[in-house]
Amino acid sequence: MRPLVSDATRLRFARNGNLQFGLAMLSLLVLASVAGSALVPFDPLDIDFGQALQPPGWPHLFGTDDLGRDVLARVVASASVDMKVVSICVLLPFLIGSTIGLVSGYFGGWIDLIIMRFVDVLWAFPFYVLVISIVGALGPGTGNIYLAFSMVVWISFARIVRGEVLLARRLEYTQAVSVLGYSHARIMLRHVLPNVITPAIVFMMADVVLTILGVTSLGFLGLGIQPPTPEWGVMIAEGRNFIQDGWWISLFPGLAIVFVGITFSLIGDGLDDFLRPKP
Amino acid sequence: MSQPIIKVDDLRVTFGHAPESVTVVDGVSFEIGEGEVFGLVGESGSGKSVTCRSLIQLFGGARPSSVTGRILFDGQDLAQLSPTDFVRIRGTRIAMIFQDPMTALNPTMRIGDQIQETLCRHDGLTTRQARLRAIDLLKAVGVTAPERRLDSYPHEFSGGMRQRVLIAIALACRPKLLIADEPTTALDVTVQDQILKLILRLRDETGMAVLFVTHDLGVVAQTCDRVGVMYAGRIMEMADTTQLFANPSHPYTRALLRALPAHGKRTGRLEPIGGAPPSLADPPKGCRFHPRCRDAVFDCTTVRPPLVTVAAGHTGACLRMEAVS
Amino acid sequence: MKLVFFTLSRLAQLLPVLLGITFVAFFLLRVMPGDPATLMLGSRGTPEDIAALTRQLGLDRPLSAQYLSFLSDIARGSFGRSIAYKAQIGPLIGERLWPTLALVGFSTVLAVAMTVPLAMLTAVRRGGVLDHLVKIFFVVAMSMPGFWLGVLLILLFAIVIPIFPVSGYGDDFLTRLHHLVLPATIIALGTAALTIRSLRSSIVAVLGADYIDTARAKGMPERIVLWHHVFRNSLTSTISVLAVHTSWVVGGTVVIETVFGIPGLGSLLVSSISARDYPMVQGLTLTFAVLVVSINLLADVAYALVDPRVSLS
Numbered sequence: 001m002r003p004l005v006s007d008a009t010r011l012r013f014a015r016n017g018n019l020q021f022g023l024a025m026l027s028l029l030v031l032a033s034v035a036g037s038a039l040v041p042f043d044p045l046d047i048d049f050g051q052a053l054q055p056p057g058w059p060h061l062f063g064t065d066d067l068g069r070d071v072l073a074r075v076v077a078s079a080s081v082d083m084k085v086v087s088i089c090v091l092l093p094f095l096i097g098s099t100i101g102l103v104s105g106y107f108g109g110w111i112d113l114i115i116m117r118f119v120d121v122l123w124a125f126p127f128y129v130l131v132i133s134i135v136g137a138l139g140p141g142t143g144n145i146y147l148a149f150s151m152v153v154w155i156s157f158a159r160i161v162r163g164e165v166l167l168a169r170r171l172e173y174t175q176a177v178s179v180l181g182y183s184h185a186r187i188m189l190r191h192v193l194p195n196v197i198t199p200a201i202v203f204m205m206a207d208v209v210l211t212i213l214g215v216t217s218l219g220f221l222g223l224g225i226q227p228p229t230p231e232w233g234v235m236i237a238e239g240r241n242f243i244q245d246g247w248w249i250s251l252f253p254g255l256a257i258v259f260v261g262i263t264f265s266l267i268g269d270g271l272d273d274f275l276r277p278k279p
Numbered sequence: 280m281s282q283p284i285i286k287v288d289d290l291r292v293t294f295g296h297a298p299e300s301v302t303v304v305d306g307v308s309f310e311i312g313e314g315e316v317f318g319l320v321g322e323s324g325s326g327k328s329v330t331c332r333s334l335i336q337l338f339g340g341a342r343p344s345s346v347t348g349r350i351l352f353d354g355q356d357l358a359q360l361s362p363t364d365f366v367r368i369r370g371t372r373i374a375m376i377f378q379d380p381m382t383a384l385n386p387t388m389r390i391g392d393q394i395q396e397t398l399c400r401h402d403g404l405t406t407r408q409a410r411l412r413a414i415d416l417l418k419a420v421g422v423t424a425p426e427r428r429l430d431s432y433p434h435e436f437s438g439g440m441r442q443r444v445l446i447a448i449a450l451a452c453r454p455k456l457l458i459a460d461e462p463t464t465a466l467d468v469t470v471q472d473q474i475l476k477l478i479l480r481l482r483d484e485t486g487m488a489v490l491f492v493t494h495d496l497g498v499v500a501q502t503c504d505r506v507g508v509m510y511a512g513r514i515m516e517m518a519d520t521t522q523l524f525a526n527p528s529h530p531y532t533r534a535l536l537r538a539l540p541a542h543g544k545r546t547g548r549l550e551p552i553g554g555a556p557p558s559l560a561d562p563p564k565g566c567r568f569h570p571r572c573r574d575a576v577f578d579c580t581t582v583r584p585p586l587v588t589v590a591a592g593h594t595g596a597c598l599r600m601e602a603v604s
Numbered sequence: 605m606k607l608v609f610f611t612l613s614r615l616a617q618l619l620p621v622l623l624g625i626t627f628v629a630f631f632l633l634r635v636m637p638g639d640p641a642t643l644m645l646g647s648r649g650t651p652e653d654i655a656a657l658t659r660q661l662g663l664d665r666p667l668s669a670q671y672l673s674f675l676s677d678i679a680r681g682s683f684g685r686s687i688a689y690k691a692q693i694g695p696l697i698g699e700r701l702w703p704t705l706a707l708v709g710f711s712t713v714l715a716v717a718m719t720v721p722l723a724m725l726t727a728v729r730r731g732g733v734l735d736h737l738v739k740i741f742f743v744v745a746m747s748m749p750g751f752w753l754g755v756l757l758i759l760l761f762a763i764v765i766p767i768f769p770v771s772g773y774g775d776d777f778l779t780r781l782h783h784l785v786l787p788a789t790i791i792a793l794g795t796a797a798l799t800i801r802s803l804r805s806s807i808v809a810v811l812g813a814d815y816i817d818t819a820r821a822k823g824m825p826e827r828i829v830l831w832h833h834v835f836r837n838s839l840t841s842t843i844s845v846l847a848v849h850t851s852w853v854v855g856g857t858v859v860i861e862t863v864f865g866i867p868g869l870g871s872l873l874v875s876s877i878s879a880r881d882y883p884m885v886q887g888l889t890l891t892f893a894v895l896v897v898s899i900n901l902l903a904d905v906a907y908a909l910v911d912p913r914v915s916l917s
Contacts, residue, residue, distance in 0.1 A: 382813060
């Protein structure tokens with residue numbers, strides 16, 4: 001029987017420190033998102049004015065905020081909120097953009113021309129400007145955040161996948177299968193897609209970093225997830241008013257965002273080496 | 280041969296560190312006289328390029344972990360020079376031209392500036408003087424309308440013209456030794472011929488010595504006074520060009536000549552050399568050519584053949600030299 | 605003269621993109637689910653208010669007519685009327701443009717000042733200690749939310765050690781510069797995190813180029829090889845790398861201006877969104893896009909100036 005993972009693959013993984021480290025950090029993050037509330041003995045929403053603005057110490061490791069809520073409990077609870085929103089905000093544009101890029105690159109001609117002109121135009125709008133305007137117009141709410149990110153970020157994936165499709169089309173195997181008379185859908189999904197999706201997957205990791213910054217920025221501006229739901233951006237905004245008396249309220253959620261960013265930067269670099277080995 | 284301008288003695292160049300080290304040049308010795316064109320010929324990977332790059336300590340991306348041996352140039356041991364002292368040798372007394380003229384000129388600098396830069400630096404000329412001298416140099420290498428061409432950028436030149444410009448840059452400070460690393464390989468045959476003739480003419484005019492590296496025996500025959508045949512980091516045979524072609528004594532040289540279309544009878548069959556060059560990470564014991572040699576005997580697999588004199592000015596490194604020739 | 609012609613021809617090529625930008629800015633808020641007037645008034649709006657606003661903004665007219673009048677507003681430089689300010693949008697944006705431009709310019713200068721020497725050093729000594737440190741530093745910098753860093757820097761440099769102003773924008777050049785140091789540094793850090801890697805790898809490529817060997821073979825000392833030959837040839841990549849990230853820099857101003865209370869386009873955008881001033885939001889998104897396109901045009905021209913292979917004609 002053939003082993004599930006070849007020795008060469010295993011060796012490549014063993015030598016890939018970035019990927020290992022990133023995945024280890026990711027498992028911590030997943031643990032916090034899934035089981036975090038069970039690990040911290042405080043409720044993120046419990047208000048206790050007697051305990052307001054306690055500095056980090058025991059029993060409040062990260063201190064408490066102006067309402068006496070435990071900052072550690074809130075940072076951990078935010079992980080599940082933010083990671084869920086970020087995952088959807090990355091996956092939707094990935095799916096939409098990759099599909100559009102695949103179709104655009106595969107068929108070419110006027111379809112490609114129209115789509116790419118549209119991408120060029122959207123490209124001129126700064127990411128933050130579009131996302132903030134759209135969410136601002138629709139009103140806060142996770143559904144609107146998903147819609148805004150889907151409308152804005154797909155262009156990156158479309159560009160990447162289209163470029164790869166154009167390269168792949170020149171290769172002989174795609175020309176060979178089209179001679180066999182397969183349907184367009186079958187050629188695209190079975191033969192082209194597997195060869196063009198790697199760069200999009202690698203970019204997806206970088207996009208997680210941009211998205212976590214975007215989502216928490218919306219929270220910070222009061223346009224994203226609404227209080228009292230614990231969310232890193234919201235927490236930083238709340239702590240901003242007490243920055244002199246309670247720097248810890250803003251500090252720890254920010255560190256959590258940095259943690260997420262580093263995690264996915266490492267995974268992105270690691271995946272790039274792992275999936276696209278360079279000679 | 281006249282007074283040697285450069286004498287290389289037991290040069291060894293190693294890349295990487297044990298146990299993964301690779302000795303690319305393994306005990307190479309030769310000398311070049313004033314005004315002589317000495318050819319180093321060999322297949323790619325034979326160490327000829329690294330040999331000539333060691334002479335001016337210019338290795339591009341990969342630096343060797345060790346370079347040993349003596350390089351006596353004009354009475355001075357180059358191996359002893361510090362990197363800063365070496366900068367003063369390059370361009371002034373030893374110059375080099377490279378294989379691909381399409382990429383060897385700085386694309387964002389005017390041709391004139393690229394020539395003048397070296398004149399101003401080494402000869403202390405003013406920009407004005409350097410410009411006049413650059414015009415002379417371009418004229419000397421056969422660039423027409425040099426006054427105008429001085430202000431052009433490399434992309435406005437053809438490959439042959441760029442190689443002429445590179446030769447002008449190399450010769451700007453009248454070096455005593457020109458190292459030419461496959462200078463015509465990337466060019467069309469007709470242009471190749473012009474460039475070879477240009478190098479020979481400039482040698483005649485300036486009396487400089489030329490170390491000419493090539494894999495093309497045809498080019499060797501046309502250009503070189505003397506030639507060394509390299510294989511797997513070692514020199515196999517060294518002789519005057521006419522002597523080498525008339526009376527090759529090393530099995531590898533003979534094999535090379537049998538594979539050369541212009542040599543011998545036109546109707547004769549070309550014979551490729553069986554097998555492939557060895558990996559230098561794990562070279563064969565004894566003579567490095569023995570796995571591909573039709574004349575090899577048992578000793579060839581264990582004993583490194585010394586370089587022995589076959590005739591006056593003709594040496595070879597083969598245990599069976601007499602038996603073979 | 606050639607340069608002017610080059611710029612004009614590039615501008616002509618950009619016309620379709622500019623038209624597309626007006627199209628997107630106009631339809632962005634029209635394709636949203638829900639009626640714009642209802643959205644604008646929010647929960648406060650009575651049916652009468654909504655009807656009045658619909659009439660005032662001409663929302664009852666066909667979309668094509670609305671778009672054409674939007675275009676003619678742009679052509680007259682008024683961009684329509686702001687609901688919150690009850691004034692022409694064009695002059696309001698014009699006033700707010702300068703602080704944003706100053707912030708973008710200052711942070712670009714800082715980003716270049718960080719990127720070029722560090723990219724150069726890490727490319728020359730790749731695999732060294734500095735290379736690793738810089739890499740780690742910028743992975744962290746890339747992950748830091750600007751608004752969070754802003755809050756912390758305000759605490760550190762405006763409250764604990766009060767050497768920079770907490771917020772706002774000065775009246776003369778020097779005080780303005782002083783106000784912009786912290787925000788510009790934050791944007792520059794985020795930008796440099798993105799640019800330094802691409803510039804480093806393109807310098808590594810230049811270092812391996814044959815013409816660098818030629819320069820060394822000419823006997824040019826390492827200092828001149830690096831700053832004359834390598835630097836000039838990687839300048840083109842510096843420009844294109846910066847141009848690619850322009851949109852990021854410009855977008856970064858939105859949140860940072862809000863944190864530092866800088867009266868620029870970004871803080872205007874955020875306050876207009878809170879005030880549900882849709883004509884203003886529309887005018888601002890358009891302005892931001894035009895800003896990005898203009899900066900990219902500048903980059904094109906700069907590229908053509910540096911690289912002789914780009915034909916100016």
